Amino acid sequence: MIHLIIAPIVLPAVVAAFLVLVLRHDLASQRIVSAAATLALLAITVWLYVSASDSAPTPYLLGDWRAPFGIVLVLDRLAATMLLLTAVLAVAVLIYAMAGWDRAGRHFHPLFQFQLMGLNGAFLTGDVFNLFVFFEIMLIASYGLMLHGGGAQRLRAGFHYVAINLIGSTLFLFAVGLIYAVTGTLNMADLAIKVAQIAPGDEAILRVGALLLLLVFALKAALVPLQWWLPSAYAAAPGPVAALFMMMTKVGAYSIVRVYILVFGVDAGAVADLASPWVIPAALATLALGAVGVLASPTLLGLVCFSIIWSMGSLLLAFGLFDQSGLSAGLYYLLHSTLSGAALFLLADLVSARRGSAADRLTPTPLLPHANLFAGLFFVAAIAITGMPPLSGFLGKLLILDATWRNPLAVASWVMLLATSLLVIIGFARAGSTLFWKVADRPAESVAPASSIALPVAVIAGLLGATVLLSVFAGPITRELATTAQQTLDIKAYVRAVNPAATALSRSEPR
Amino acid sequence: MEILVASGIGVLAMVGLYLVLNRHSFPVIIGTTFLSYAVNLFLFAMGRLSIDKPPIITKGVTDYTDPLPQALVLTAIVISFGMTALVVVLALRGFLETGTERVENGERPPSPSDARKRKAARR
Secondary structure (H helix, E strand, O other), X not given: OHHHHHHHHHHHHHHHHHHHHOOOOOHHHHHHHHHHXXXXXXXXXXXXXXXXXXXXXXXXXXXXXOOOOOOEEEEOHHHHHHHHHHHHHHHHHHHHHHOOHHHOOOOHHXXXXXXXXXXXXXXXXXXHHHHHHHHHHHHHHHHHHHOOOOXXXXXXXXXXXXXXXXXXXXXXXXXXXXXXXXXXXXXXXXXXXXXXXXXXXXXXXXXXXXXXXXXXXXXXXXXXXXXXXXXXXXXXXXXXXXXXXXXXXXXHHHHHHHHXXXXXXXXXXXXXXXXXXXXXXXXXXHHHHHHHHHHHOOEXXXXXXXXXXXXXHHHHHHHOOOOHXXXXXXXXXXXXXXXXXXXXXXXXXXXXXXXXXXXXXXXXXXXXXXXXXXXXXXXXXXXXXXXXXXXXXXXXXXXXXHHHHHOOOHHHHHHHHHHHHHXXXXXXXXXXXXXXXXXXXXXXXXXXXXXXXXXXXXXXXXXXXXXXXXXXXHHHHHHXXXXXXXHHHOHHHHHHHHOHHHHHHHHXXXX | OHHHHXXXXXXXHHHHHHHHOOOEHHHHHHHHHHXXXXXXXXXXXXXXXXXXXXXXXXXXXXXXXXXXXXXXXXXXXXXXXXXXXXXXXXXXXXXXXXXXXXXXXXOOOOOHHHHHHHHHHHO
């Protein structure tokens, strides 16, 4: 059964190839196969989570080559949590897309599966170069998904998105090259040992490489000052795609946690704790900029995008502590912000498709059909994302505030998080009242989409229901996540699991 | 040789960076290819520059060259090649649909010269 570890990568890859080669012209069977594969993926990730939850990190050696020489995948609690979240989000997004978006252009389902393959690979890999490769798989699929449906605005935003990510990939390679040049390895478990024993003359090169890598991950996670690409790209992407992209920013955050705890963490000798002076100040700036953006946005999608940037600020504020309470608070917030952000993107898509020429601009329109239903959903989603009680955003924020308490930047963190929360609440309240309460006197436009809203609304309600469950079961979930954080911080257990020979070697020779 | 390779990488990266900051899409594409050339050479040099040494274990040889950067470079070349093809198609589609090849956001009415260019490209 150990081979199931690679299934989250192999299954979407095979299904995507099958969809594009065999079922190219048959949307109905594409939908059936794609949905079946995604549900199977969900089942596999549940099994992987259960099997990871009561054991040490499990390595999967490809071709049975020993760890520092071959390619290795590692399943631990952190990776399993991210895989499970991705699969849950994927099922929801896929159901939503089947209500119509997958008809807007060709090859939606294969690209969707390739995107899942890249995401799952990035979470599972135990090797920095393979992290690059899976980032690229994820990005290539995301370019296709973002441009799904076409149109001038989407093409223009797409060009920006592709160009910025090409430059990001180049930086990633420079960083990988620098790290390889002085350590001679790219396996994370092996790096964790080699980095601690770095020769004094090579420190500077290693430091530059590690900080370049941080820059790349910060670009993916949309940390200030590298967040400019996000609003235009996510606002131009189709609704379900933007919802799936919620996971792409989380990959950046996950990579920061993984690499800067495992490789450049407390045990890294000369380059120990490399990321911590940078992440928290950047996260505070991200909070400020995201909140101001929420207030200033003239469109609903812009508002949602900036609230995502703001939530990435909160997330990285917790992750930037690099300790157990920060990590478990951040993970709880990550679950919450992914689900509620995705719900918000889907809702924005659903509402703006029904507003005719006003689209997603924050201007009053004639009364919409189902206005009360939309307003209710928006109200719940806004409560969730802005972090008001009783939903999970509030609990997540409390956990983050509690975790930052002992940090030197505690006062700044508290002031920033609470003040920007207020700004975001004002922004959402204003947007909601303009969209749903103010009614223009114009006669209603005849708007085309006559399709049923039952399925999309059910998906959005399901995602919001998941955030409700997150807050109802907050106790067991936070205990579970605390164990996950503990395991993530246990570098020695990870290295021992992946590379037993190396730990024996390093113990025998005194440092 | 080190100075030659290092300054070559530096010049390529510099040219690439300059072009990427351009406001037209074609120079941006050329810029990203220059950057990818720079990074390919850079990765290659990371295995240390050495001449006439075998990468695979052979009898009677003590000094080897590192084969791993070559594998890394190969992967990087394939990926950057695919990306360049994609971004060229994307820029072409954008040009044909919007009638301008300028990169910046926001709407701008197409000027007469843009319309002429667009017609020429269609032909």
